[in-house]
Amino acid sequence: MNDCIFCKISKGELPAKLVYEDPELFAFEDIAPQAPTHILICSRKHMVNLADSKEEDGALFGRALLLASRLAAKRKLTSGYRVVVNNGRGAGQTVFHLHFHLLGGRDFRWPPG
Ligand code: AMP
Numbered sequence: 001m002n003d004c005i006f007c008k009i010s011k012g013e014l015p016a017k018l019v020y021e022d023p024e025l026f027a028f029e030d031i032a033p034q035a036p037t038h039i040l041i042c043s044r045k046h047m048v049n050l051a052d053s054k055e056e057d058g059a060l061f062g063r064a065l066l067l068a069s070r071l072a073a074k075r076k077l078t079s080g081y082r083v084v085v086n087n088g089r090g091a092g093q094t095v096f097h098l099h100f101h102l103l104g105g106r107d108f109r110w111p112p113g
Contacts, residue, residue: 006097010044024060025067027102036105037075041067047098049087068102077104084112 008014009028016028019039030038041064047053053061065083072081081104086093 004046004095004097006040006042006095006099007046010042019071020067025064027067027071030101034101035103037072037077037081037103039071039102041071041100041102043098048096049093049098050085051087052098064100068100071102072104075104080104080108082108 005014009016010026016031018026018028020027020041024044025041026044027039027041030040043057043060043064045057045060047057068081068083081102084101084103085098086101
């Protein structure tokens, strides 16, 4: 995807504060953080969102959640954290490259807005 900003970050063509990377996943600080910790965990493979996923992507999603847990431990988010996927415009998705938000460092309400 030539015009996808997260593909550009993945390839190093756009700057980002990377906190993790491997051949399948990369993670970076959100540019407009909604909590003291706000990290985006992305697949290198371009997928629009969960609705665009295939059976074979299951292991990658599992790895993304494990990474969220590792990063939360590293940030010492001991009182809790939230992992969010905004799937589709109506759910608040604004960047159409699958990503998991890791949010922590403050209290959260339920239900979410
Ligand atoms: P979503 O609304 O779920 O699609 O989330 C997209 C997120 O990407 C938002 O939280 C934005 O603040 C964040 N974002 C957009 N552009 C950048 C960027 N260049 N670097 C880091 N985060 C970004």
